[in-house]
Amino acid sequence: EVQLVESGGGLVQPGGSLRLSCAASGFTFSSYYMTWVRQAPGKGLEWVANINQDGTEKYYVDSVKGRFTISRDNAKNSLYLQMNSLRAEDTAVYYCARHIRGGVFDPWGQGTLVTVSS
Amino acid sequence: DIQMTQSPSTLSASIGDRVTITCRASQSISSWLAWYRQKPGKAPNLLIYEASSLETGVPSRFSGSGSGTEFTLTISSLQPDDFATYYCQQYNINSGTFGQGTKVEIK
Numbered sequence: 001e002v003q004l005v006e007s008g009g010g011l012v013q014p015g016g017s018l019r020l021s022c023a024a025s026g027f028t029f030s031s032y033y034m035t036w037v038r039q040a041p042g043k044g045l046e047w048v049a050n051i052n053q054d055g056t057e058k059y060y061v062d063s064v065k066g067r068f069t070i071s072r073d074n075a076k077n078s079l080y081l082q083m084n085s086l087r088a089e090d091t092a093v094y095y096c097a098r099h100i101r102g103g104v105f106d107p108w109g110q111g112t113l114v115t116v117s118s
Numbered sequence: 119d120i121q122m123t124q125s126p127s128t129l130s131a132s133i134g135d136r137v138t139i140t141c142r143a144s145q146s147i148s149s150w151l152a153w154y155r156q157k158p159g160k161a162p163n164l165l166i167y168e169a170s171s172l173e174t175g176v177p178s179r180f181s182g183s184g185s186g187t188e189f190t191l192t193i194s195s196l197q198p199d200d201f202a203t204y205y206c207q208q209y210n211i212n213s214g215t216f217g218q219g220t221k222v223e224i225k
Contacts, residue, residue, distance in 0.1 A: 033211065035214065037214075044205065044216060044217070044218045044219045045154075045156075045162065045205055045207075045216040045219070046216065047207075047213055047214040047215060047216065050211070050212065050213070050214075052211075059212045059213060061213070062119075095161055095162075099211075101167050101168070102150070102168075102209070102210070102211070103150070103209035103210050103211055103214060104152045104164060104167045104207075104209055105152075105154075105162075105164065105207075105209075105214065106163075106164040106173070107161075107163075107164075108161035108162055108163075109161065110161055111161055
């Protein structure tokens with residue numbers, strides 16, 4: 001069974017840092033682009049970042065450029081999101097997802113909640 | 119950047135109703151459009167890709183159409199499981215912009 005499990009969320013103060021992890025299983029992780037998507041409380045979905053199979057290509061939404069870094073460790077079947085200089089508007093559930101069919105996201109993990117507040 | 123606009127934002131319907139949701143792109147995206155369903159407290163699930171292709175395991179009451187800048191998702195006969203929020207998404211290898219969502223409520 002293809003499965004993605006996020007971890008690392010929590011409460012952090014504005015300006016702080018957090019590292020999210022996504023553990024993948026049930027498929028050949030190193031063969032797929034991966035992505036992070038977030039959803040603020042009561043709001044819609046926002047794509048955050050993509051990474052290619054070997055980690056050499058990374059793409060970000062403008063609002064996180066220079067603050068967030070997506071990375072992966074294919075030996076550990078894991079995806080990461082390093083989040084620095086966090087702001088209140090970064091408060092959201094963060095989902096990891098696998099790319100299939102040219103950029104569609106499937107499946108998604110269950111999400112991990114990041115709360116930025118003093 | 120490509121913007122995606124869904125309408126309506128909220129839709130009230132009854133079991134068995136035919137429901138249509140519209141998604142417009144700010145520029146042509148060919149057929150690179152997906153639809154997702156998100157139930158409360160859960161992650162989204164893929165329904166449709168490439169505008170009209172039904173994902174494996176998705177019930178046939180779901181269908182998608184359109185190309186260029188205008189797209190629709192149709193549910194032919196609304197079921198209890200379908201009261202949820204639906205999102206369209208334009209996608210490519212570099213990004214994946216979502217529409218703002220359409221909430222389907224019980225009438």
